[in-house]
Amino acid sequence: MQEKPKVVVSRTRRPVTAAKEFNFTEADIRAGQDSLASYRTSAWLAFKRLSLPDTSLEAWRRTDIHNLPVDKFKFAADGAYNDLPPVREDLLKPLVADQHGGQIVLVPGGATVELDEKLANKGVIFTDLRTAEQQYPDVLARMIGKTVNVEEGKFSALAGAFAQNGVVLYVPKGVIVEEPLHSVLWGPGTDIAHVSHILVLVDEGASVTYVHEAASPDLKGASSMHAGIVEIQVMQGASMRFVELQSWGRHVWNFSHERARVERGGNLDWIFGAIGSRLTKNFSELDLAGEGAQGRMSGFYFTDGDQHLDHDTQQNHLAPHTTSDLLFKGALKGRSRSVWQGMIYVAPGAQKTDGYQANRNLVLSEGARADSIPGLEILADDVRCTHGATVGKLEQEPLFYLKSRGIPQAEAEKLVVEGFFDPIFQRIPFEGVRERFQEYIAGKMS
Amino acid sequence: MSQLEIRNLHVSIEGKEILKGLDLTVEQGKIHAIMGPNGTGKSTLAYTLMGHPSYTVTEGEVIFKGQNVLELEPDERSRLGIFLAFQYPVAIPGVTVANFLRTAINARRRADNPEDKGIPIPEFRKMLKEKMTLLKMDQNFAGRYLNDGFSGGEKKRAEILQLATLKPEIAILDETDSGLDIDALRIVADGVNALMSQGQDMGVLVITHYQRLLNYIKPDYVHVMLDGRIVESGDADLALHLEEKGYEWIREKYEEEPEAAA
Numbered sequence: 001m002q003e004k005p006k007v008v009v010s011r012t013r014r015p016v017t018a019a020k021e022f023n024f025t026e027a028d029i030r031a032g033q034d035s036l037a038s039y040r041t042s043a044w045l046a047f048k049r050l051s052l053p054d055t056s057l058e059a060w061r062r063t064d065i066h067n068l069p070v071d072k073f074k075f076a077a078d079g080a081y082n083d084l085p086p087v088r089e090d091l092l093k094p095l096v097a098d099q100h101g102g103q104i105v106l107v108p109g110g111a112t113v114e115l116d117e118k119l120a121n122k123g124v125i126f127t128d129l130r131t132a133e134q135q136y137p138d139v140l141a142r143m144i145g146k147t148v149n150v151e152e153g154k155f156s157a158l159a160g161a162f163a164q165n166g167v168v169l170y171v172p173k174g175v176i177v178e179e180p181l182h183s184v185l186w187g188p189g190t191d192i193a194h195v196s197h198i199l200v201l202v203d204e205g206a207s208v209t210y211v212h213e214a215a216s217p218d219l220k221g222a223s224s225m226h227a228g229i230v231e232i233q234v235m236q237g238a239s240m241r242f243v244e245l246q247s248w249g250r251h252v253w254n255f256s257h258e259r260a261r262v263e264r265g266g267n268l269d270w271i272f273g274a275i276g277s278r279l280t281k282n283f284s285e286l287d288l289a290g291e292g293a294q295g296r297m298s299g300f301y302f303t304d305g306d307q308h309l310d311h312d313t314q315q316n317h318l319a320p321h322t323t324s325d326l327l328f329k330g331a332l333k334g335r336s337r338s339v340w341q342g343m344i345y346v347a348p349g350a351q352k353t354d355g356y357q358a359n360r361n362l363v364l365s366e367g368a369r370a371d372s373i374p375g376l377e378i379l380a381d382d383v384r385c386t387h388g389a390t391v392g393k394l395e396q397e398p399l400f401y402l403k404s405r406g407i408p409q410a411e412a413e414k415l416v417v418e419g420f421f422d423p424i425f426q427r428i429p430f431e432g433v434r435e436r437f438q439e440y441i442a443g444k445m446s
Numbered sequence: 447m448s449q450l451e452i453r454n455l456h457v458s459i460e461g462k463e464i465l466k467g468l469d470l471t472v473e474q475g476k477i478h479a480i481m482g483p484n485g486t487g488k489s490t491l492a493y494t495l496m497g498h499p500s501y502t503v504t505e506g507e508v509i510f511k512g513q514n515v516l517e518l519e520p521d522e523r524s525r526l527g528i529f530l531a532f533q534y535p536v537a538i539p540g541v542t543v544a545n546f547l548r549t550a551i552n553a554r555r556r557a558d559n560p561e562d563k564g565i566p567i568p569e570f571r572k573m574l575k576e577k578m579t580l581l582k583m584d585q586n587f588a589g590r591y592l593n594d595g596f597s598g599g600e601k602k603r604a605e606i607l608q609l610a611t612l613k614p615e616i617a618i619l620d621e622t623d624s625g626l627d628i629d630a631l632r633i634v635a636d637g638v639n640a641l642m643s644q645g646q647d648m649g650v651l652v653i654t655h656y657q658r659l660l661n662y663i664k665p666d667y668v669h670v671m672l673d674g675r676i677v678e679s680g681d682a683d684l685a686l687h688l689e690e691k692g693y694e695w696i697r698e699k700y701e702e703e704p705e706a707a708a
Contacts, residue, residue: 396499401536404496405550405608406524406557415549419540419591 020052020070022158024193028075029161032133035141043150043160050154059153062339062371063281063310068253073193073225075164076108080189084108085217087186094182095211096243096430101179102126106165106196107186122175129166129197139170143199147231147259147287155255155281159195159229166197171206171238180209187214187252190222198230202238202266209241211433215276218249223278230258234266236290241269243433247440248276250305257283264290264319271428272299272328274309275440285314288322288353298427299328300437302444303336303368310339317346317353317383326357329424331417332368333444343375346383355385362420363393364413414445448511448527449473450495450616450649456505457487457494464490466674467506472649474615479652479660479685482671483693484622488653489533491671492620496530497523510616524550525557529614531605531634533622537593543604544574544588547611554612577610580644581637602630606637610646618651621659628658635662657689672700 029040052070053060087105094100102115104126111128125136132140150160167183187194202208214226226248234240248254254277262268274280286295295315303309315324330338344355361370372389394416402412418441425434450472457465464487472478482488494501495508497520508515515523538546552564574588583603593601609617619634638650652663660682668685670678677700678684
């Protein structure tokens with residue numbers, strides 16, 4: 001019998017190769033008026049100049065995208081949705097109240113928009129990006145490129161230059177929007193680059209609740225990508241509740257850069273729910289820019305199979321008396337992996353600030369892994385900042401206890417996991433969103 | 447009338463034999479007390495009967511309702527009618543007492559009928575309220591996270607509340623170490639007495655180190671355990687005798703025997 005020679009391959013960090021590049025060209029940039037055109041040109045220049053991030057960059061150290069088939073992706077043509085599966089009905093149901101004040105559905109190559117006339121009469125703008133480009137260039141100029149810098153990375157540059165669709169939400173001074181606004185980004189199809197740009201400006205003293213959900217069918221053996229920018233401005237004394245959910249299919253590579261700026265006395269309650277995608281790298285930043293600004297970030301994630309979700313959060317205290325409170329909780333199954341990397345930054349002079357961040361993970365399978373990396377950078381001396389990070393396993397004793405009361409193993413595990421997420425549920429003022437998260441848990445644990 | 451029959455039970459933990467051929471029968475409606483010095487395997491017996499995965503049964507059987515309990519998962523044992531009141535109940539953060547009890551009740555209903563939709567909420571609330579009143583418990587207890595941050599006494603109350611709502615036919619009360627906490631003992635004893643006087647028909651196996659618990663729960667039978675076996679059985683007077691004389695005489699009587707035989 002012949003024995004094959006034993007070959008030992010020792011692998012260190014993969015060499016940095018930027019061989020592949022997206023096929024997108026300057027001709028793919030959609031035309032726009034003055035400020036929009038110059039914004040997209042600068043994004044295009046950044047896109048050309050920046051290379052794809054690799055694991056030698058600190059922010060990407062734990063998220064390797066060398067398998068991203070960049071040269072495969074193309075933008076959807078106008079009307080492409082006609083030949084693709086329509087948006088799932090359940091995604092259109094109101095999540096946070098009985099009724100929407102408005103709903104936008106973004107699909108490849110198109111969008112539908114509904115807005116309550118009463119809100120439109122009060123000057124509320126809630127429309128898709130292409131319509132806003134035509135009808136509200138001046139409002140758009142106040143929003144685009146105002147919080148997310150396209151230079152931040154390859155994907156922010158991509159989204160800035162090539163946004164295919166998006167949402168523009170403007171709430172005028174003093175207007176209180178009672179009924180929640182809802183948008184769905186529906187991304188069916190394969191080999192498509194879904195590129196979205198969400199823009200929100202809640203003007204002085206105004207208030208709004210907005211739910212945005214990105215989703216797609218689950219397609220085996222295929223790939224698509226999403227690159228998105230979310231820019232939010234909560235002006236002086238304004239308040240916003242923003243619920244952001246993603247349940248992308250397992251074939252979707254998902255990248256986003258999001259930043260919210262909260263001005264003096266403003267308040268942002270920001271809720272994240274993530275269960276989908278093959279891989280996600282999400283940068284979410286909160287800038288507390290004016291005195292007394294407050295922001296709360298609550299994150300729910302649950303991964304399984306081979307999923308990889310990476311959430312990078314930043315709480316920037318840029319003014320005195322600002323308060324931030326972040327809690328991200330995640331559960332993991334299969335061979336999935338999660339990364340949470342958080343930073344509280346307190347600028348010089350931002351005295352009397354109160355910053356909190358915590359990330360808790362529950363690892364349900366031997367093969368799953370959660371990385372949790374908190375961070376503080378404090379340049380003021382009279383502040384209160386605390387943080388905590390934990391990665392735990394499902395323990396034997398609680399399960400035995402529950403089983404000893406007649407609860408079968410699978411249900412006992414589900415109960416412990418629901419209990420684990422309870423602190424997140426407690427922070428969510430919307431029953432529909434809590435129920436959605438419970439459905440996510442049930443789905444992942446079945 | 448059901449009874450739990452333990453026959454020649456041998457149990458090891460990590461290869462070390464703890465129970466060495468234990469025989470005992472607990473009938474529904476009777477109260478048995480197991481006493482004995484520390485380290486004789488009393489808690490091992492309790493955990494083994496409930497099916498804790500750390501304990502390995504090497505020999506023997508436990509028969510209840512015609513089934514060998516040792517072949518069943520802990521949840522199946524529970525649904526068959528066996529209950530263990532834990533010495534140290536485990537905290538389940540984020541899960542309220544009410545949610546937990548409803549899940550446990552529904553698990554039973556679904557085991558009986560896979561189509562069952564679960565206990566209707568109003569019926570559950572009414573039942574829980576009644577049990578909590580019977581056990582003199584504050585109603586807001588139901589909304590707290592199970593055993594999370596509970597005092598010793600609250601944990602005991604939660605165990606007894608479970609005993610009252612799940613209505614087992616055999617209840618094992620592991621009170622091995624709690625002899626010094628008189629309040630906790632009284633909660634357990636008063637709870638068991640209240641349930642039995644209300645007609646909850648159970649066989650009770652009380653495991654304790656101290657005779658004191660038996661001042662509050664009157665056993666029909668008392669067994670003394672030594673080195674993994676039951677060596678003496680008698681009525682309530684045996685407990686009084688142990689209180690007076692301690693366990694020394696038992697040790698002398700039984701631990702010298704092998705040498706005498708040699």
